[in-house]
Amino acid sequence: MSDQRERQPPSRRIAEKLRAAIMRGDLGDGDQLPSERDLAARYATARNTAREALGILQAEGLAQAQHGRGVFVRLRRPLMRMGRDRYSRRARNETGLSPFRIEVERQGRTPHTECRSVTTVQPPADVAQRLGLDAGQEVIRRENWYFADDEPMQVGVTYIPTAVVEGSPLASEKKLGRGSIYQRFEDLGYPIARIREEVSARMPTPEEVKGLSMPPGVPVIELLHTSLDGDGRAFEVTRFVMRADVNGLDYDMPVED
Amino acid sequence: MSDQRERQPPSRRIAEKLRAAIMRGDLGDGDQLPSERDLAARYATARNTAREALGILQAEGLAQAQHGRGVFVRLRRPLMRMGRDRYSRRARNETGLSPFRIEVERQGRTPHTECRSVTTVQPPADVAQRLGLDAGQEVIRRENWYFADDEPMQVGVTYIPTAVVEGSPLASEKKLGRGSIYQRFEDLGYPIARIREEVSARMPTPEEVKGLSMPPGVPVIELLHTSLDGDGRAFEVTRFVMRADVNGLDYDMPVED
């Protein structure tokens, strides 16, 4: 109570000074921070300590190191929001346009979707539960990558019980590799009646860091999407994983009940 | 291409071994990891390097250090989801029960809400924009903290234009400090017609780490809630910040348009 300013270890004090400079605007997006050796000399400390300070800023997502070049301010870019009409009939039926593509185009960036694989697998436990599958029942797994200006933005892994597409044109793995599938379910006798979404956030796995070329210190948003038919039965689950520094989600709902 | 296993620095190799042990289940939730000095001896490395390895696991949110005690496995606890009916009329009107309290009780934990402050301030830019306010117009700011079993789970900062509550019973700051306010707007001639929510995720600020007693390496979910009246005018904005390791969000919507 008596001493307002807490005693901070040097590394945190240096980090705080740099953070303040960024917040004040003295250092803008893309500007280079002082080098480790610089900071160490300036604050009469060991290089390790200066390094630690820069590490703190990176862990906060405020800065990003580039080996051999330096550490640079990295301010949050404006969010690319996945808007509230992303599952509208228009979005679903627009030929070849997934809701993601619509959003990206609206932002004036170039969308690009790539299907990396279509396989038949055992579903993860949380997916199996949402699809109401018993152990041992297989699903088709489709992995889609979404880019904006060739920068990877999100991954979507879709799971469909084999029973759903059995005997239909979608059963061909080739067919499943192209375009949005939301628009095709109606033809299969599975009109989408409700959509359930579960949102959480976490730190990325090492694979996701590599795949999404994410800066360290940035979380991912995980969106578990479930499509339900008129009887409330789930027939498709997609797990979207997206960089939280460039993505956000919008929901807009009437209030009733 | 030739060498599948990449060359990893020792700290990352050690972290990987520990991570594997956790994933295999050899180390369960709450179990103590080897101490820094232990690891250093076992892997014939410097204590700093072992420390770095433990730091990596903490940054991934898999472990948590306790000064003087040790480093412990910290598996994600089951999500406390904010369910899809959290804005139903029932939730709003249940006396003294905010949607959050309902959710927590459903999980068998003891809810507790605390209003830390009610003040009149200039709104942050993003809030002002959503409320359609010109520069200089003031808002009432209410800061609420939400606990489950006395553990802080989320903060909600509500902004209401002074014009909305002017001359009403809610204009008293005392009144605004108690209970949920969603149920009171109707009496003021502001029935909630639509709710807009914008979801993003980010790393917590140092203040949030302290306030929410968060382990390092865990992101927060930021939910910007906007209440709209029948004419689509926003009359209230609340920014919720919640620990992403124990919170999630559900959305359930009919498909139309």
Next chain:
DNA sequence: GCCGCCAACTGGCTTAAGCCAGCTTCGATG
């Protein structure tokens, strides 16, 4: 039986020195 202290653990953080690897620049060489 209780209390208080102390020893032996734990992590937190720093110093100082060094080697490695990536990037940039500039100048010498063809």
Next chain:
DNA sequence: CATCGAAGCTGGCTTAAGCCAGTTGGCGGC
């Protein structure tokens, strides 16, 4: 004029040693 390469910067990571600050448990004294 183009190209190549070395110098000098950058971060990445490690070692070895040390002091500080929490936690725990046991041992002694009351």
